[in-house]
Amino acid sequence: MATEEDMFLRAKDRSYRGLTEDEDKKWSGPFYFIQAADPQLGLMKAWKMGDCDGGGDEWDDEVRLTRQLVQAVNRLQPRPRFMVLCGDLVHAMPGVKAVFSGHYHRNAGASHDGLDMVVSSAVGCQLGTDPHGVRIVVVTGDRLVHRYHSLDQLSEKGVDEDLMNLLA
Structure with a gap:
């Protein structure tokens, strides 16, 4: 049985060890x-x-x-x-302040009665002009701050410094 650490370390460099195209592109059985x-x-x-x-x-x-x-x-x-x-x-x-979702394949959002609806664009296929990426969400005792990061930005620069400062 894999440890929790092993399980999450399999996801690396935009792939998942144990489920890759090279290993699985040819049919090997049911x-x-x-x-x-x-x-x-x-x-x-x-x-x-x-x-x-x-x-x-x-x-x-x-x-x-x-x-x-x-x-x-x-x-x-x-x-x-x-x-x-x-x-x-x-x-x-x-105490919900925001609901995060995807499926729209572009960034979007709205707010109603103090509840934010945040739609993050896709890691995969884009339907708009947003870059492939993820949303970084920082939760503190009194704030919830989120920002979309392209995969290139995340790979090259990491998480924005002001977001990291909120964790200090």
Whole structure:
């Protein structure tokens, strides 16, 4: 069983060791993967209360089920080739200041009643003029600051200095 450190060290230089084109471009036989969807933290309590707009401030049931999922998948033999998690990750979160998403393949956003909707452009295929990249999100005790970084910028310069200073 790989350690957590080993698992995250496999992702390096815009590739994932153990799942690369060079190793996998020729068919080598059947395999399987796991597709999981909608952990939607907070929905179960909200649904039970009958208040899907205002409830959802507790995640205990969803966290228990998510842990059960991870434990079950880790025990499978043979191991799945990979696992993808799709759909709604969070239904409600106390104190939410921003919701981050993708799928639009360009940067966008809006704000309503103090809640920011932040859409980050893609690592992959761009539909607009935004560069391939990621959004850096810094959370402090009293602030949430985010900024989109191109992959080139992130590779060459790293995270903007003012964002790093917030972590000090």
